[in-house]
Amino acid sequence: MAIDHDQVFKTLIREFFREFIELFLPEQAATIDFRSIQFLDKEEFLDLPRGRKQAMDLVVQVRLKGGGRELILVHTEFQSQKEAEFPRRMCQYYCQLFLRHGKPIVPIGLFSDDREWRRRLPDGFNVRVGAKTYLAFQYHLIRLRDFDARLFLRQRNPLAFALAAKMKYSKADVVRMKADFLRMISGSRVNAARRSLLVDFVETYTPLDPQQERRFETIIKADKKYAKVGKMITVYEKRGIQKGRREGRQEGRQEGMVQAKRDALLLLMRRKFRFVDAVREQQVQVIDSVKKLDALLLAVIDAQNIDDLDI
Helix, strand or coil, rough: CCCCHHHHHHHHHHCCCHHHHHHCCCHHHHCEEEEEEEECCCCEEEECCCCEEEECCCEEEEEEECCCCHHHHHHHEEEECCCCCHHHHHHHHHHHHHHHHHHCCCCCCCCCCCCCCCCCCCCCEEECCCCEEEEEEEEEEHHHCCEHHHCCCCCEEEEEEEHHHECCCCCHHHHHHHHHHHHHHHCCCHEEEEEEEEHHHHHHHHHCCHHHHHHHHHHHCHHHHHHHHHHHHHHEEEECCCHHEEEEHHHHHHHHHHHHEEEEEEEHHHHHHCCCCCCHHHHHHHCCHHHHHHHHHHHHCCCCHHHHCCC
16 A cells, blocks of 8 residues: 555654754754644645645644744645655745745755655745846755664654654665664653654554564564563554464554554544543544554544544
8 A cells, every 4th residue: 555655744743843843953943932832734725827725734833932922834845756846836835824824934845755866956946037036935955865864863852763764774774773763762751652653654664574574573582672672562562462463473563553553543633632532532443444544644633623533
């Protein structure tokens, strides 16, 4: 099944928004009061030439520190491939957001593609007539492949340990690197539901074939520094382990990842709607379709109230 990259990143960065800004834009992070985060879920861009609407990926309103009332917007677009028209589109988004809200905007483009770029995409868009520049727009271009995964494993930021799975490292080392990603996540100071989002991200972007899977199991069992990884994986597996032991360890692990998605969905529902009743919680716990869980993870971000979710 094809990966919906936008959904994967939107779900992760929405939950770890503060960590995302602190990781890549530390100067801006130092000015933001993260207690004031408000997600603007229905921001759309009217593409007049094509006559259609496009939803912006993630728009967040935050207050600046200092006790004042100044608000800014942080707009992030997630890109799984290079597009020549992306800088122009970011400029168009910026203009429409500014006209709509009248507030300063921090624009960010996050690229997760794995291909080599022969020519770097511009981090801005200019409008010129002759020698005169009438508009000079800039945005933060963040390309994960530009960063060394091993260096990010030295961070204290838990989001770094997951995003490192999309950064630069030798694919020949994927088994050991995956073990290290999960080792750092297992030792991070986040609750179980947030940790499940990080683990799910790593599982999504570091798939192993059967031979690699056996090497992975050997590593986490033989080396004491990976003991927490084995325990963490076991926690996810135990939710479906009775079935998994009958059908094979890989199936048990898959069921564990399904449970991780259920946990992540419930976490986002509680964050968004403050309260999830026992009936709906039970409805979520019996969903065994990865496709439906992925759809709900995306839907909960845009839902105005809990009744909008087709659980």
